[in-house]
Amino acid sequence: MHHRTPSIQSDVAIVGAGPAGLACAIASARHGLKVDVIDAMQPSIDKACGEGLIPDSIAALSALGFDRNEDFCPFETHQLRGIRFFGAPATVPTIVQAVFPGTPGLGIRRTVLHQLLLQRAIHLGVRFHWQNSVQGISTTSTGTLIQTNRQSLTARYLVGADGHHSRIAAWAGLTQSRLHSRRIGLRQHYTLAPWSDFIEVYWSDHGQAYITPISPTEICVAFLSNHKHPTPAAALQHFPELQRRLAPALPSDTPRGAITLGRTLHRVTSGNIALIGDASGSVDAITGEGLSLCFRQAAALSLALKTDNLAAYQQAHRRIQRLPTLMSRTLLLMDRHPRLRTVALTTFQRHPRLFERLLQIHIGHTPIPLFDPTHLLAT
Numbered sequence: 001m002h003h004r005t006p007s008i009q010s011d012v013a014i015v016g017a018g019p020a021g022l023a024c025a026i027a028s029a030r031h032g033l034k035v036d037v038i039d040a041m042q043p044s045i046d047k048a049c050g051e052g053l054i055p056d057s058i059a060a061l062s063a064l065g066f067d068r069n070e071d072f073c074p075f076e077t078h079q080l081r082g083i084r085f086f087g088a089p090a091t092v093p094t095i096v097q098a099v100f101p102g103t104p105g106l107g108i109r110r111t112v113l114h115q116l117l118l119q120r121a122i123h124l125g126v127r128f129h130w131q132n133s134v135q136g137i138s139t140t141s142t143g144t145l146i147q148t149n150r151q152s153l154t155a156r157y158l159v160g161a162d163g164h165h166s167r168i169a170a171w172a173g174l175t176q177s178r179l180h181s182r183r184i185g186l187r188q189h190y191t192l193a194p195w196s197d198f199i200e201v202y203w204s205d206h207g208q209a210y211i212t213p214i215s216p217t218e219i220c221v222a223f224l225s226n227h228k229h230p231t232p233a234a235a236l237q238h239f240p241e242l243q244r245r246l247a248p249a250l251p252s253d254t255p256r257g258a259i260t261l262g263r264t265l266h267r268v269t270s271g272n273i274a275l276i277g278d279a280s281g282s283v284d285a286i287t288g289e290g291l292s293l294c295f296r297q298a299a300a301l302s303l304a305l306k307t308d309n310l311a312a313y314q315q316a317h318r319r320i321q322r323l324p325t326l327m328s329r330t331l332l333l334m335d336r337h338p339r340l341r342t343v344a345l346t347t348f349q350r351h352p353r354l355f356e357r358l359l360q361i362h363i364g365h366t367p368i369p370l371f372d373p374t375h376l377l378a379t
């Protein structure tokens, strides 16, 4: 294969400037590595997302050098106090809620988060190559040659942060995986003062509606379902309580769809190539854990790159993915089995402490008590 002469050489080339790629770039640059990031799109990159940073996502961002008070200050965000579940009124009208222990979460528009991460990466000296679609890779004596539609780059390490349909994973032979779930997400913003400081999840036989306040005047609604809702208005018909609340609101942009997968890869590294973010496996969006995984993986991967030990990243990745995968599968059982959902929600309603404990485990605040239910119920 003929290549143009490579003009750029770096320690790490990252394909994909989504949250995973940007977080990895920031963490690697903080370790003193020379980083290039390549993306087929150009900023600011938007994507269908629930737009909630739960407290463990913020803790993971702190580990990457972000200060919650200072760095988020210039941007429009909304504090999130906890999570509230609404059962389908057709069965038993249940409402359960739990407050995040410690610091609150943050609702933040996806494009704003992208801007925040990008500014930090640029400040740290990361080089960006926008509108460069990676079309092939090959091994050289010093690392990997990356061919885009516009140029060639060489790097000692190559990171695939290129999302669910990662071409880097395919070229590196890392696509062997277990698919736990596949659902469709649809996001719509509405201009409306948030009526609550909680992330609200409305459950129905047609999936969930996930509400995140993202500014004093805007909320984000993400519908998650096994079937494609043609429009947000059609989706809302399955959530009458929410439909009533949103009646005075105006949609503030065009809706955006995305697939959400529960997927575990057998391996996330091969030679000098590593995967991160959705490219490296994912959990269903209902967990709100996708971004936290990206940020935690970024810390682990950058350390592995710095110490030339990708085997350590493979191990860390498995550890980071374990609990969110368990939570994702548990929540999807509630989605698939209406009777189980009713039993779970009414049990949580009767024992609010149980829901609180599960939330604490979910956000990594409390270790799993080996699923001894009496321990969970103890106050």
Ligand SMILES: Cc1cc2nc3c(=O)[nH]c(=O)nc-3n(C[C@H](O)[C@H](O)[C@H](O)COP(=O)(O)OP(=O)(O)OC[C@H]3O[C@@H](n4cnc5c(N)ncnc54)[C@H](O)[C@@H]3O)c2cc1C
Pocket: 015, 016, 017, 018, 019, 020, 021, 038, 039, 040, 041, 045, 047, 048, 049, 050, 051, 052, 053, 054, 057, 132, 133, 134, 135, 161, 162, 163, 164, 167, 184, 185, 186, 187, 222, 258, 259, 260, 276, 277, 278, 279, 282, 285, 288, 289, 290, 291, 292, 294
């Ligand atoms: C409906 C929905 C709601 C969600 N809600 C939440 C939530 O509330 N909280 C949360 O934490 N997580 C949530 N998530 C999950 C979260 O959005 C993902 O985990 C996150 O986007 C993964 O980021 P990423 O950087 O791995 O991938 P992406 O954001 O998909 O970025 C991949 C990048 O790679 C680039 N790329 C791909 N191929 C190439 C190529 N060949 N050459 C160059 N560039 C390439 C793309 O242009 C893109 O910019 C949600 C997901 C969905 C679908």
